Amino acid sequence: MYGAILGDIIGSPYEFDRGNKRKDFPLFSPDSAFTDDSVMTLAVADAFLSLPSEAEDEDIRRFLVRSMRSYGRKFPHAGYGGMFRRWLKDSNPRPYGSYGNGSAMRVAAAGWLFEDLEAVRHMARLSAEVTHNHPEGIKGAEATASAIYLARTGSTKAEIKAYIEANFHYDLSRSCDEIRPAYRHVESCQETVPEAITAFLEGDSFEDVIRTAVSLGGDCDTLTCIAGSIAEGFYGIPEELKRQCRERLPEDLREVLRRFEKTLHTCP
Secondary structure (H helix, E strand, C coil), X not given: CHHHHHHHHHHHHHCCCCCCCCCCCCCCCCCCCCCHHHHHHHHHHHHHHCCCCCCCHHHHHHHHHHHHHHHHHHCCCCCCCXXXXXHHHCCCCCCCXXXXXXXXXXXXXXXXXXXXXXXXXXXXXXXXXXXXXXXXXXXXXXXXXXXXXXXXXXXXXXXXXXXHHHHHCXXXXXXXXXXXXXXXXXXXXXXXXXXXXXXXXXXCCHHHHHHHHHHHCCCHHHHHHHHHHHHHHHHCCCHHHHHHXXXXXXXXXXXXXXXXXXXXXXXX
């Protein structure tokens, strides 16, 4: 969870190709701030944490919609896309066939809170379907949550790569050096999730994954959010970076983060 939020915060000043596609940038600056990526990541986490036992799929979708709309309205200027903003305001919100990368950037909690890969993928699918019910939107969420789960449960990078390629058919053959020169701001899952996973695969520490993801450019708060969410499961995160993360969140978002951490620490 911290990994996704840190990726968002650290990547936010360089969104819309505002960076220089280098790795030697300051991790934090006065412009480092949370965006819709963090808000919706925590909204999805809050929904999952609030579920009653034995909740059915329709109950889960209802909790997701309610939580996402509640936090979206609480933070209305966080940088949502136009279709999502309309969904937040709609009196009868319905999925709108999006394949945008929003489904993948908000899914981190699914990779952490559920204890087998089938359940992780199922919950990721539900979290996407309430808005991003296009097959690519669903695939992006499932692939990201699967990578997080595999990373946190001891899979090697080679095993994670093989699973993602076999199950989601993303092209992970390009290096970041091959991706970087022509990569530009794009907001689809199919042109963000593979690049984020590649940044994770190439990085040699949590911080290096973050720097590698930002260096690709494009929609790099979201790309780095996704890469960071996977990197946390594999490497963990230094306490100093966690502190920096908490300091940049308002109290109601920090409270969700505290509940999430407490739940993880009490899980058998």
